[in-house]
Each structure stands twice: as structure tokens, then as C-alpha cells.
Amino acid sequence: MGKVVVVTSGKGGVGKTTSTAALGSALAQAGKRVALVDFDVGLRNLDLVMGAERRVVFDLVNVIQGMAKLSQALIRDKRLPNLYLLPASQTRDKDALTEDGVSRVIGALKEKFDYVFCDSPAGIERGAQLAMRFADDAVVVTNPEVSSVRDSDRIIGLLDARTLKAEHGERVNKHVLVTRFDPARAARGEMLSIDDVLEILSTPLLGIVPESQGVLRASNLGSPVTISEPSNPAARAYSEAARRLEGEDLPVALPVDRRGLFDRLLGRRAA
């Protein structure tokens, strides 16, 4: 039986979809069978980030409503043969998702895959709650700033209350993934420090992904950063986070401000 991992945050624009794509492909690169499910019905993005937007025929809502078989809707990645995508519908809204339907789809995917990643929509409403409903693990994506951290705190509260595991007295394994971390700004006190974030959320850290142009480039190319630029610091951070998700005990290194160091050597000031 595979593991169901929800990637969630509460706040929008913090990097849920990017992180789903990067973590999923990193695990697929390591040989795991991985399915990525886009729960953002009505605002689908994961297909674009995965570069599969021109191959979408059927979607999650079609499968839930019985209009298509799961095998028809799953899109196989062109680069990694053991990576699949189940896209969201762009023409429906989140009311098209039913708990029974989601339960059936997740159940079927768990049989076939080692990891089922559920890319949650932003917010705390129906779509987000259904995305987390059947999760075994949760990756809470957080930017080091107060509004994002507060929303993550709210989501962690929901993970402890509204998931099937929580209702059966079990616990969803929760991990915090800090994204868009800018070492220079953190050093100047313009961002929350990692310690502040972890103190507020009191949840174990899965990784710190530095702010990087490579991530943006990768999204626009339709290729996860772990595939397109594996040596990029952000890609390395995602690969290490994926290994921690596998249970490996890997220390988390704080990203360093390399440009800042370079600038200091040249006697320049960072703008």
C-alpha cells in the first residue's frame, strides 16, 4: 500500500504546486512509483508545471463521476516512466468533488503507487479539506513570513481535526517545508528566521528551499526543478526533503548567502 501525502499551506502562492512537482519527481527519480493528483479543481496548475497541459484528456472529476477510468485519466510523464499525473478539471468547481469519489480514487491509486501526492488548493474550504482527508503524511509549505506561518498553523489545526486519521484517533505525520527562503534577507531580519517558524508551528522540519530563479525557470519550462536543474540549490533541497520523507535522517543545512559572500569579497554592498 502506498503512502498518501497532502501538500498544503492555507495561503496561496507559497509554492504548493511547485513543491508537489519537485518532491514527486525527486521520489520518482529515486525509483519510486509516484502519482501526483491536482485537487485545485477550477484552477488547475500542476499540469502546466509538469509540462503535461497538452496531453490532458480526462481529469479527476471525470473519474469521480464515472465518466472515465482512472487508467484513462492518468498521464504518464515523458521523462520519468514511473511518474504519473492525475489532472484537475479546469471547467468545474470544487463542489464537483465528493468524499466518496475522492476516497475511491485515492484508494485505487494507493494500490498501484508508492506515493500519492495530493496538491491541495489554497484556502481551508471543501477542496482543501478533501485533499487532506485521506492523507497519511502532510507537507505544510510555508514561506518565512507571518501571514504564511499563521495560515500554516491553521492548516495544522485542521490536519489534527478533519482528516480521516485524526477522526480515528491516529495522527497525520506533519512536516514543515520552508520555501522561498532568502538567506540575505533573513540575516538582515527582514524575514522570519527558521527558528521562529519552527517555534510557532512546533512541527518537524522537512527542508528549507532557498529562493531561486531556477524554480521559476523550471515552472515556466514545464519541468520540475529536480529534473531540469538537478544541481540548483533549490533542487538539491527538494531532493533531500524527498529523502527525509522516505524516513532518512538527514541534517537540514541552513542555506548560505553565496552571492552576499561573493559581494563582500569584492567589497561591494548588496542592494
Next chain:
Amino acid sequence: MNALAPVEKKSIRFRARSFVAFALVAKVPLDEWLDELDCWIANSPGFFSGRPVVLDLNLLDPAQADIAGIVAELAKRSIRVYAIEAAGIESLPSELPPLLAGAKSTTIEEQQAIERPREPPVPDTLIIDAAIRSGQSVFHPNGDVVVLGSVGSGSEIIAGGSIHVYGALRGRAFAGAAGNGAARIFCKRNEAELLAVDGWYRTAEDMDPSSRGRAVQAFLEDGVIRVLALN
């Protein structure tokens, strides 16, 4: 098969309660007394309707009194007798209202006090082992709330008694919410958005900056919330 269905064992709750009833004292001669009563009813129609009335026969000779007759006369006047109080009578026939013993006289101060006797709430303490996350609301109207974790920004605790937080308090805390001005708020690290005692409050902006990030207690003093460091 003649097996009996298993009897579900349920405990029955017996609760002692006291009620206030009017005692109607019958006097001899009975005809005059009934005339007086008619006069009274004519002056205050509906006075007895729906009210519990106890018939006090202590002034009558129990041996001679026609109790059933008196009850019937009162019933004609729409007065329902709930019970009968009479010193010399041991028992009454089952068609008559039951005998009452041990009644005390009382004065009624307020009509509302009769309708809803106020039972004082039983105080108890709510202990929360985990952190309280943003958006969560803890409502505990009777007693103290103790939180061992942190209280997140955007969450709130409402307690009838005091609030104790053994982590950082970043949300809102309302102590003494049921009208207890002696309640206090204690926390290991004050990052609170709002502290309130008995409806009086202080927002983060109104707090002395020196109290931020420290172990503090908040209490009410002359209608003002005071936030003082604990050490």
C-alpha cells in the same frame, strides 16, 4: 422461545428540588370562607390559574372536615389543589391530592427567582496538552483553562476562570468571561493579540512593549487591565 430481552441498565436520576406554592388556609365556618374566596376571585380573576395551590386544613377539625367536598368546591372555582397539608390526618383516599409534610413558609421576592432557580456552576479545570492552532477556539465557561503548548496567533481561549499558558500566548485570551473580575491570565511568553478579564480588555498595541516576549500575568485593577512581568 420465551427468552426475555436483556434489560438495559440505566441509572435513574433523582433530583431534589424545591418549589414555591400558595397555601390556601381553610377556615370555619366553611360557607363564609368560600364566600370570601369568591369575593377575592371576583376582584382578581385568574389569580389562581396555573398556580400550584396547597390546601392547608390545619385550622379545621380533621375528624369533621369534608375534605373531598372542599376540594370539589375549589375545583368549581378552577383552583387545582396539588397537595393537602393537615396535621391530624394520617392518610387520604387515593382520589384526593397527596398529603404534604415538612413544608416551610417563605416570602417571594422576585417572580423570576421562582421560575429559574439559579444553580451555581460547578467549577472544573480544562487541561489542554497540545498547542492551540490558529483559528481554533476554546470555550470553557466554568473554570480555568490550562494550556501546556503555545496558543497560536488567530486563536482564542474563553474561560470562566483564569487562563494559564505554559508556552507562548500569541492569540486572544478572555478570562473571567462569565463575569469574574478576580480571574487572571498567566503566560510564559506574552505575544498576545488581546488580553481580557471580565469584559475589560487590552490589545497588543496598548500593552507596554516591555511586557512583550516575557512571562506575565494580567489582572483587573479598578476597571483597568494590568499586565505585569512575573519575575
